[in-house]
Amino acid sequence: xxxxxxxxxxxxxxxxxxxxxxxxxxxxxxxxxxxxxxxxxxxxxxxxxxxxxxxxxxxxxxxxxxxxxxxxxxxxxxxxxxxxxxxxxxxxxxxxxxxxxxxxxxxxxxxxxxxxxxxxxxxxxxxxxxxxxxxxxxxxxxxxxxxxxxxxxxxxxxxxxxxxxxxxxxxxxxxxxxxxxxxxxxxxxxxxxxxxxxxxxxxxxxxxxxxxxxxxxxxxxxxxxxxxxxxxxxxxxxxxxxxxxxxxxxxxxxxxxxxxxxxxxxxxxxxxxxxxxxxxxxxxxxxxxxxxxxxxxxxxxxxxxxxxxxxxxxxxxxxxxxxxxxxxxxxxxxxxxxxxxxxxxxxxxxxxxxxxxxxxxxxxxxxxxxxxxxxxxxxxxxxxxxxxxxxxxxxxxxxxxxxxxxxxxxxxxxxxxxxxxxxxxxxxxxxxxxxxxxxxxxxxxxxxxxxxxxxxxxxxxxxxxxxxxxxxxxxxxxxxxxxxxxxxxxxxx
Amino acid sequence: xxxxxxxxxxxxxxxxxxxxxxxxxxxxxxxxxxxxxxxxxxxxxxxxxxxxxxxxxxxxxxxxxxxxxxxxxxxxxxxxxxxxxxxxxxxxxxxxxxxxxxxxxxxxxxxxxxxxxxxxxxxxxxxxxxxxxxxxxxxxxxxxxxxxxxxxxxxxxxxxxxxxxxxxxxxxxxxxxxxxxxxxxxxxxxxxxxxxxxxxxxxxxxxxxxxxxxxxxxxxxxxxxxxxxxxxxxxxxxxxxxxxxxxxxxxxxxxxxxxxxxxxxxxxxxxxxxxxxxxxxxxxxxxxxxxxxxxxxxxxxxxxxxxxxxxxxxxxxxxxxxxxxxxxxxxxxxxxxxxxxxxxxxxxxxxxxxxxxxxxxxxxxxxxxxxxxxxxxxxxxxxxxxxxxxxxxxxxxxxxxxxxxxxxxxxxxxxxxxxxxxxxxxxxxxxxxxxxxxxxxxxxxxxxxxxxxxxxxxxxxxxxxxxxxxxxxxxxxxxx
Numbered sequence: 001x002x003x004x005x006x007x008x009x010x011x012x013x014x015x016x017x018x019x020x021x022x023x024x025x026x027x028x029x030x031x032x033x034x035x036x037x038x039x040x041x042x043x044x045x046x047x048x049x050x051x052x053x054x055x056x057x058x059x060x061x062x063x064x065x066x067x068x069x070x071x072x073x074x075x076x077x078x079x080x081x082x083x084x085x086x087x088x089x090x091x092x093x094x095x096x097x098x099x100x101x102x103x104x105x106x107x108x109x110x111x112x113x114x115x116x117x118x119x120x121x122x123x124x125x126x127x128x129x130x131x132x133x134x135x136x137x138x139x140x141x142x143x144x145x146x147x148x149x150x151x152x153x154x155x156x157x158x159x160x161x162x163x164x165x166x167x168x169x170x171x172x173x174x175x176x177x178x179x180x181x182x183x184x185x186x187x188x189x190x191x192x193x194x195x196x197x198x199x200x201x202x203x204x205x206x207x208x209x210x211x212x213x214x215x216x217x218x219x220x221x222x223x224x225x226x227x228x229x230x231x232x233x234x235x236x237x238x239x240x241x242x243x244x245x246x247x248x249x250x251x252x253x254x255x256x257x258x259x260x261x262x263x264x265x266x267x268x269x270x271x272x273x274x275x276x277x278x279x280x281x282x283x284x285x286x287x288x289x290x291x292x293x294x295x296x297x298x299x300x301x302x303x304x305x306x307x308x309x310x311x312x313x314x315x316x317x318x319x320x321x322x323x324x325x326x327x328x329x330x331x332x333x334x335x336x337x338x339x340x341x342x343x344x345x346x347x348x349x350x351x352x353x354x355x356x357x358x359x360x361x362x363x364x365x366x367x368x369x370x371x372x373x374x375x376x377x378x379x380x381x382x383x384x385x386x387x388x389x390x391x392x393x394x395x396x397x398x399x400x401x402x403x404x405x406x407x408x409x410x411x412x413x414x415x416x417x418x419x420x421x422x423x424x425x426x427x428x429x430x431x432x433x434x435x436x437x438x439x440x441x442x443x444x445x446x447x448x449x450x451x452x453x454x455x456x457x458x459x460x461x462x463x464x465x466x467x468x469x470x471x472x473x474x475x476x477x478x479x480x481x482x483x484x485x486x487x488x489x490x491x492x493x
Numbered sequence: 494x495x496x497x498x499x500x501x502x503x504x505x506x507x508x509x510x511x512x513x514x515x516x517x518x519x520x521x522x523x524x525x526x527x528x529x530x531x532x533x534x535x536x537x538x539x540x541x542x543x544x545x546x547x548x549x550x551x552x553x554x555x556x557x558x559x560x561x562x563x564x565x566x567x568x569x570x571x572x573x574x575x576x577x578x579x580x581x582x583x584x585x586x587x588x589x590x591x592x593x594x595x596x597x598x599x600x601x602x603x604x605x606x607x608x609x610x611x612x613x614x615x616x617x618x619x620x621x622x623x624x625x626x627x628x629x630x631x632x633x634x635x636x637x638x639x640x641x642x643x644x645x646x647x648x649x650x651x652x653x654x655x656x657x658x659x660x661x662x663x664x665x666x667x668x669x670x671x672x673x674x675x676x677x678x679x680x681x682x683x684x685x686x687x688x689x690x691x692x693x694x695x696x697x698x699x700x701x702x703x704x705x706x707x708x709x710x711x712x713x714x715x716x717x718x719x720x721x722x723x724x725x726x727x728x729x730x731x732x733x734x735x736x737x738x739x740x741x742x743x744x745x746x747x748x749x750x751x752x753x754x755x756x757x758x759x760x761x762x763x764x765x766x767x768x769x770x771x772x773x774x775x776x777x778x779x780x781x782x783x784x785x786x787x788x789x790x791x792x793x794x795x796x797x798x799x800x801x802x803x804x805x806x807x808x809x810x811x812x813x814x815x816x817x818x819x820x821x822x823x824x825x826x827x828x829x830x831x832x833x834x835x836x837x838x839x840x841x842x843x844x845x846x847x848x849x850x851x852x853x854x855x856x857x858x859x860x861x862x863x864x865x866x867x868x869x870x871x872x873x874x875x876x877x878x879x880x881x882x883x884x885x886x887x888x889x890x891x892x893x894x895x896x897x898x899x900x901x902x903x904x905x906x907x908x909x910x911x912x913x914x915x916x917x918x919x920x921x922x923x924x925x926x927x928x929x930x931x932x933x934x935x936x937x938x939x940x941x942x943x944x945x946x947x948x949x950x951x952x953x954x955x956x957x958x959x960x961x962x963x964x965x966x967x968x969x970x971x972x973x
Contacts, residue, residue, distance in 0.1 A: 053596050057815050059589065059697040060576040060598060064731050092811050094858070096835055103814025157831075159819065288858035290867060293701035293808055295731050 006259055009252035017217040017255075019248045020225055021183050022175035025190060026168050026210040027200045028141070029072040035140050035167035036063030036106065043206070047160035055140075055165035057101030062294050063140075065090075069167040070298065072199045073113050073138050074308045076169050079193040079315055080133045082117030084305055090138075090292040095285050098159050099143035107170075109289040112137035113298065119173075119193070120317065121185035131186045132174030141166040169199070175214065175225065180244035184237060187211060192316045196341045204236055211240055215247045217255070226251070227261040231275050233268045243268035247275050319344055327357035336365050343379045346386040353390025356397040363393050367410050384413050392420040404477035405429050431480050435487070438471070438479050442487050445470045456492050464488055494518060496525045496568075497658020501715045504566050504661065508555060515555075515566035519548035519610050522568040526612060526659035533635045535644070535653035537573050539613040540580050544568065547610045554608075562608030564722055569604060570660040572651045573614040574621050575706065576695045577601055580611075584697050585619040585629035585647075587842040591822040598695020599730070600664060600706050600723040607722045612660055615650030619844045620813060621666055621699045623647045624674060624916045627907055628846045635903070638680055638943060642900040645675030648709070652679040655709045662710040662719050666696055668703045669801055670895070670920025673932035676709055677895035677945025680934050682716045682962070683709045687953050688927035689734035691720070692727030698812040700805035701732075703924045713933060713962040717741040720955065736953050744956035745963035750783030752961065755888030759794040760919055765898045771944040772894045775935040778969050779892065779961070789888060791880040794922060796873045798914060801921040803857050803870035810854025813847065849910065878926040881949070890961050891949040893919050895932045899942035919947060929955045933962045935969070 031041045037054035053061040077084050091109035117133035143161035150158055171190065177183045191209060194200045202209040216228035231247055234240040246268075251261050265284070266275040314322070316338045323334035337347045347364050351357035368389060372382060392410060395401040401409070401424070412423045424430050445467055446453060456463045464485065471484045494513050507513050513521075523541050530536045554561040571577060574584045576594035583589045597605075605611065618628035626634040626649025634649040636642040637657040644653040648665030652675035655663050665672040667685040676683025684707045691706045698704060708719035724738045756776065761769070780786050818824035818838030825837035843851070857866035884891060896916055906913045923930035929952070932945035946965070950958040 053594075056820070058576075058594065058596070059582070059584070059592070059815070059821070060594070060695040061596075062694050062730050064729060094811050094814060096814065096817060098817075098819045098831065101815060101820060103817060104811050286860045288811070288855065288860075288863075290807060290811070290858055290863070293732075294698075 005250075006253045006257035008246075008249040009256055013256045014249060014252050016220060017248070017252050018220045018222075019178060019180075019244070020175045020216045020218065020228075021177035021180075021244060022214040023173045023177070023183060023186060024212045024214070025171045025173075025187065027076065027171060027194050027202065028208040029069050029076075029167040029169055030198065030200050031066055031068045031072060031167050033066055033068070034165035035066050035069045035138070036165055039165065041166055043162065045162055047158070047162060050162040051164065055101075056161055057103070057164075063106060063292075065295060065298065066167065069138065070113070070300070071308050072167070073136065073169050074300065074305060075197045075312050076171070076194060076199045077114030077117065077136050078309055078312060079197045079199070080114075080117040080119060080136065080171065080190070082114035082133055082136055084114045084300055085111060086300055086302075087111065088113045088137075088298045088300070090295045090298070091289045092292050093139075093287045093289055095287060097142070097145075098157065099145045099161070099164075101143070101161055101164060105139055105142065106292050106295070107139035107289075108137035113300075119186055119189050121182060121189055123185075124181070129182070131176045131182070134172045134174050136169055136171050139168050139170060140164070141168050175216075180241045180248070183213060183244055184241050187237065187240060189316075192340075196316050196319075196344075197313055198341070207235070210235060213240065213244055213247075215244055215251070216261070217248055217251045226255075227263050229261065229263065229275070230265045231268055232265060232278065239268060239270050242270070242273055243275055246273060250275065313341065316341075316344070327351060327361070329358065329361050333361050333365055337361060340379065346379050346382070349386035350390040350393065353387050354393035354397060356393055359397055360390060360393045363389055363406075363410075367407060371411070371414055383417060384410065388413060388419060395420055395424075399480060400424075400431055401429075402431050402477055402480055404472065405431065408477070429476075429478065431478055435483070438475070438483065439487060439491075441474050441479075442467075442471055442484065442491055445474060446491055453492065464492070467492075494521060496522050499658075499661050500711060501564065501567050501661060501718055508551070508561070508566050515548035515551035515561075515610070516545060518566050519544045519568065519612070522610075522612055522659070526654070529657055529659050532640065533637055533644070533653050533657055534632050535616055535634050535637075535650040535657065535659070536570065536613040537583060537585075537616050537631055537650070538581055540577075540611055543580065544610040544612045547605060547608070551608050551610075562606065563718060564604055565608030567609050567662060568612045568660050569609045569719070570613050570615045570651060570654045570663040571601060571611055572617050572648050572663065572665045574617055574666055574697045574699070575601060575664055576697065577611065577614065580614060582614065582697070583631065584621070585617045585631060586816075586844070586847070587630045588816040588823050588838075589821060590630070594695075596695065598706075599692035599727045601695065603723050604664075604719070609722075613654075615648070615654055615663055615665075617650055618647035618671075619847050620697065620809070621647040621668055621671055621704075622809070622846045622850055624670070624913050625901070625903075625906065626650065626675070627903065628844055630844060633903055636679060636900050638941070639900060642902055642942070643678065645678035645896075645900060647671040647675075648683075649675050651709050652676050652681055652683065655679070655681045655711060662708055662715055664706055664719075664723070665709055666699075667705045667707055667920075667924065668700050668805060669924055670917040672705070672707045672709065673895045673920050673923075673930060673945065673947060674917065676932040678900040678943065680937070680943030680945075681709055681711055682713055682931065682933055683707065683945075684716045684720055684931040685923060685929065686720055686724060686955055687734070687929045688924075689732050690724050690736075690738075690929070690953065690955070692723075692725075692730040692733045694727055694729040698808075700808040701812065702808060703801075703805055705924070713959060713966050714742075714745060716931070717745060717955075717959045717963075724955075734953070739956050741956055741959050744960040747960050747964075748783065749779070749961055749964040752784045752890065753888040754779055754784045754786045754961075755789035755884050755891045756786060757791040757794070757884065757891055757893060758788050759791055760893040763897070764894055767938040768894050768896070768898060768944050771936040771938070772892075772946055775946045775965065775969070776892060779965060782964055782968050784961075787888060789884045789891070791877070791884060791922065793873065793876045793880050797877055797922045797925060798918060800870045800873040800877065801917075801925060802853065802914065803866050804874065804925075806850040806854030807858050807867050808854065809847075810851045810858065813843075813851055816842075846910070874925050877922055881922075881926040881928055885951045889950070889957055893947045893949070895919060895945035895947045899938050899940075899944055923947075923949050928952055929958050931958055931962060933965055
């Protein structure tokens, strides 16, 4: 019964509609061991070696909940401003698939660990919008099926169960997003929150962060939601945007050709940039959820929650705010410096050592950022430590170095790994504090440039910059430009 | 040494006085088991090597003057739904025909640490589903007392080996009566402890919220001692209880004067003549020991069977999903696609009773039916547990029959699942409420068929249960 799909909608047609988007995000919790057994929560081992009777779903084996996984889920919940339930219940989600050795996933159903949260995003016009977080629940991951790459792949699939039992938090949003851009911003903020709290490293390539989207469209002004399709396999930020945009155009195209959107699950294929139907509502699984009898209800006391909360790292938004208020940084710099947890921590250390947070911010976002970019490195791979960068900024603040000298020293620190002071001593680089010597050089410069002296005296005061430049050149940048300017003004009178 | 009459105390005495060594006992017991087994088919496997090695360890410990453990040298059989490292564990199913577990159940580990000799794996109904042991893929077990009759189920093999004397004790599992009913049919002691008292780690799940591991023995003392060893918190089972395990031996020395015994009236209506007669005699015996006997009511009893078959089938449908042909053993040779692998493997290898329960359970959990069946059954379960709680405010123990009738003939109820299900009518409530309960021999019918009396007490009151059972045994002398 193959029917020809209607054409994708034109931009004019799309403009008549409002998309409604909700995301389901799976975050792999960065625990030491798996969620229900003591196997290491790590990857890269030979297939089916990082396993035990529990995660293999062996007959007779039983799950025991990992406390660390619960605490990370609590942190994730708090980072998303969710209410953590005092009692939550694990439930079995039943379905057959070869990568699911128990024949069910241990998840949570009607009583998840946390509910009613939000994530704040910034829209293009600078306004802020809160996206609701419906719930966060814990569950165990499945293994992996491999369908090709083996000699007999035409008749067999291979199953690797190493990933079985890796702890996941599933975070379900409200259908609050109205464009692929908003979805993109939401996922970005969510990822940042997970990284900052140390809940997960959220490496999408490694599958630590996985995303499905529920997409529907309705005529602008309509109250009722349209029929939604669930889009799976959005495994990069770029795919997320592309898949949602494609799906919006497809659904509007269907409606504009007089058709109806059917409720179904669709798979995004990035190779052709299309979503393809995977299964219809009728073919949807009946997971037959029921409370997991092998686990007791998860009780989270107020004391436990408070303890976990107290031990949490500051969230990116809070940190940004603090950078502005405490260090006097500009909003933009605060934003840049909180892009990752590592960068924020690097900056704070440098600021502390330097004693001049604003100056430290300039050096982290300026010269250091440039050097990192040139070598394609992240802040955690910087060859200049935060403390050393802080020392450098501190030397400038104290007047022992000029900015110009510091610009010369930083690459040498990068190369040698030495402290700035060691480089200063080795190379004889330091700010000239002997004003007598500076005066002598200034007098020489004035004497050697009578034409410019006349211009200055004739009222063209901007020519002083020329003299400063000349003096700095003559002192190899060791003179403090402010001092030089002052003395010049006196001498030129 | 006369293997079929040995008790744990007798073995300890024999070892201490050097009448025999543990190794001699092991080989004697294994020889006897191998000779007797064709009569009953109670063992699916005899584990000579493991038993003899364990016996040598016991002898070596004795030679060094060390304490070899309270179960030193005791030949014990393990129901084949309890996993044993390196020993094939079939669950009475074709699906696990070649399954050799890589680990031991906690109960097995604890028994061996206490010096027990694991002599073999006991036959049972497939995945512990049945009341006659006729659902085993490896043939039924015959009742040692009357070979044309069933030993009861699902732990039929575990009861039979003890009755036959080919093991001094055994482990069984009970979900709706699978320890007590066969104990009653075979004339041995069978104990279902409080839910959570014994770790389920290594017990292949049938219905997780109802499954218990428990002991069979020839007398109350031996059963209590075996429970003492296997009971207690296990970090590998989240549902195992933290409550400390008291010394059951102390309670068994106490008399029962002044204990209040409740007879739930719902359990005595429509009770078969022969069974009723024996149970009433048993109650008189308790009265003669100074017990005060009163009638009580457990008003929600009539809903127990329906409630039980919803909860146990629901959980079973999920627990049995893992036998899908991907791992362990059997995969249908005819399967060409993934879906075929599931359908054909499960269609060909599961027996009728398992299929019936998987289908029932899948149905009651289905979208749209969950509230009407599973959720309602859980509410009924809470009411039934409440019945017990209220009864135990008035009495120290409840006494009831174990089964409405003694061991029936092989094949007699095979074609009538409802009749078969009704044979659990007096036992499933104890599982639903999670209270400790046991079957203690209580005379025989005119045909010589054993009748079991059930004793139930409050949660974790195994001491009270054993106290009553031991006093009953002393007064009546029904068991060894």
